[in-house]
Amino acid sequence: xxxxxxxxMVASILNNDKDEFSDSFSAEMRDRLASNVSDNTLDVSKxxxxxxxxxxxxxxxxxxxxxxxxxxxxxxKFLNAALNSGISKRNISVKGKVxxxxxxTRDMAEIIQLLAKDMVK
Numbered sequence: 001x002x003x004x005x006x007x008x009m010v011a012s013i014l015n016n017d018k019d020e021f022s023d024s025f026s027a028e029m030r031d032r033l034a035s036n037v038s039d040n041t042l043d044v045s046k047x048x049x050x051x052x053x054x055x056x057x058x059x060x061x062x063x064x065x066x067x068x069x070x071x072x073x074x075x076x077k078f079l080n081a082a083l084n085s086g087i088s089k090r091n092i093s094v095k096g097k098v099x100x101x102x103x104x105t106r107d108m109a110e111i112i113q114l115l116a117k118d119m120v121k
Contacts, residue, residue, distance in 0.1 A: 064102035067116045
């Protein structure tokens with residue numbers, strides 16, 4: 001207990017007991033450090049869980065997006081550029097001039113939009 005160690009430190013000062021003060025001080029520091037490490041671990045765990053949950057929700061909300069390009073050749077160029085930018089093959093498909101993209105994170109969706117900007121009709 002925090003108060004117990006502090007009480008022992010005060011008592012040891014009054015009794016001029018350096019060894020008891022040192023032991024009580026060390027115990028108090030160990031308790032405080034352990035408490036802070038535990039609190040930080042809990043905070044980090046909550047943040048990791050919460051951010052993963054938000055990312056999954058964002059991906060679930062993201063409906064498939066279709067881009068109609070000028071030619072089938074442009075669609076293939078767009079596909080290659082998207083694959084090179086890191087999008088998974090299972091998240092993109094091409095049928096003629098139409099490219100369908102689905103299940104993207106917000107950052108990846110922005111990249112795809114920038115790629116499509118000049119190539120879409």
